[in-house]
Amino acid sequence: MVAAITPYRLDIVSAENPYPYYRELRDDDPAHFSAEEQLWVLTRFKDVSNAFRDWKTWSSTRRGNLVNDMPERIGRTLGTTDPPDHRFARGLVEKAFTRGTVERLAPRISSHAGVLARAALDRGEVDMVGAVSAPLNAAILGTMFGVPDADFLALRRWLDDFFLREEPAPGCESRQAVAMRELTKYLDRLASERVARPSDDLMSAMLQAEQDGRRLSREQVVVTTMTFLTAGFESTNNLFTNLAYALATHPAVYRRLRTRPELVPSFVEEGMRWDAAAQGFVRSPTRDVALHGKLIPEGAQVLLHIGSANRDERAFERPDEFDIERPSNRHLGLGKGIHFCVGAPLAREMANALFRALVGASRAWDVDLDRARRVTTPNFRGFSELPLRI
Numbered sequence: 001m002v003a004a005i006t007p008y009r010l011d012i013v014s015a016e017n018p019y020p021y022y023r024e025l026r027d028d029d030p031a032h033f034s035a036e037e038q039l040w041v042l043t044r045f046k047d048v049s050n051a052f053r054d055w056k057t058w059s060s061t062r063r064g065n066l067v068n069d070m071p072e073r074i075g076r077t078l079g080t081t082d083p084p085d086h087r088f089a090r091g092l093v094e095k096a097f098t099r100g101t102v103e104r105l106a107p108r109i110s111s112h113a114g115v116l117a118r119a120a121l122d123r124g125e126v127d128m129v130g131a132v133s134a135p136l137n138a139a140i141l142g143t144m145f146g147v148p149d150a151d152f153l154a155l156r157r158w159l160d161d162f163f164l165r166e167e168p169a170p171g172c173e174s175r176q177a178v179a180m181r182e183l184t185k186y187l188d189r190l191a192s193e194r195v196a197r198p199s200d201d202l203m204s205a206m207l208q209a210e211q212d213g214r215r216l217s218r219e220q221v222v223v224t225t226m227t228f229l230t231a232g233f234e235s236t237n238n239l240f241t242n243l244a245y246a247l248a249t250h251p252a253v254y255r256r257l258r259t260r261p262e263l264v265p266s267f268v269e270e271g272m273r274w275d276a277a278a279q280g281f282v283r284s285p286t287r288d289v290a291l292h293g294k295l296i297p298e299g300a301q302v303l304l305h306i307g308s309a310n311r312d313e314r315a316f317e318r319p320d321e322f323d324i325e326r327p328s329n330r331h332l333g334l335g336k337g338i339h340f341c342v343g344a345p346l347a348r349e350m351a352n353a354l355f356r357a358l359v360g361a362s363r364a365w366d367v368d369l370d371r372a373r374r375v376t377t378p379n380f381r382g383f384s385e386l387p388l389r390i
Ligand code: HEM
Pocket: 060, 065, 078, 079, 080, 090, 227, 228, 229, 231, 232, 233, 235, 236, 239, 272, 276, 277, 278, 281, 282, 332, 333, 334, 335, 336, 338, 339, 340, 341, 342, 343, 344, 346, 347
């Protein structure tokens, strides 16, 4: 018997604390249908994890992987294709983006993080997004793709605008659409240069990677670069700001990291579990699926709710506690299965370096929630502005 439960609404993701509601869904209606949003929501760890693994049943290409995905993205990006297209493209991306790519970037990440942390300390209070996260992202992701330093500012502006969710003035093009067009044009030009003169960067490596005599087309390389930049920019920003928030609300963890910086990597993992930056991704079943007494019809839009799965008491002990010494932390914060986040090693390297630098340099740790602003997209949770006092 299903208890009457409040229908899922997309804006719950940006609520101050959505977690008690997620728990109700897990307990009372684990295969939930929200008529209001025309969306199914799976909230238990086991269901979400199984669906991520079973790509034959749970397609990423029928309806994309984001709620309200843009039709022009679907079937063209890594995250919105199924095998065999996905296997081919991901194989080539992995040939180009290796452990070595991240290892080579590590010294630059650490020195940038150090400079930003010292500047933040000098000022006492900074906006975590504008003064720390965005410059670090633009510098590292830009460098990785061979964007010249002189173009970082333009890159940052396009990436900032790309995530705006504002309605354009009547008769005007939205800033998001302009940013997407400009960024594509810019990356297309960069790709032409790399075709003519390959260099030691990820775009050149993707253009040259080969499998069974086949290569990625130039258009695929441009689209993949765009996905890397946008996924990297938004997701890492959400991760960094959620981590800063978690630290401010857990002063004992902050004190512990001050004396034991080697615990920073497990702090980062626990942050990815406790307050998932990517709260959920969409799949669509290729056949009718019976689950928890319901029938999810073929072709439906289904949200695999990572934010909830990571707090499932069936999978984690004391799931609401922020415990940086969990013995095994098999969270779903970076996905699972064939679409497991390809940027994971880089995201971890950046988060570890940044928090080692910031915590190490700091004298205190506080965020001002009254002046903070949350991101308001239905898939992602984090802050677009977060005053941080260190
Ligand atoms: C350096 C930064 C990052 C880059 C370049 C990046 C890039 C990507 C790409 C291209 C995919 C699609 C992979 C595929 O379909 O084969 C992906 C998937 C994913 N990423 Fe990341 N990502 C980054 C950071 C993050 C962060 C910080 C998080 C969350 C904490 C995250 C969470 C995820 C998740 C959950 C998926 C699975 C999506 C799905 O199954 O549909 N990513 N990432």
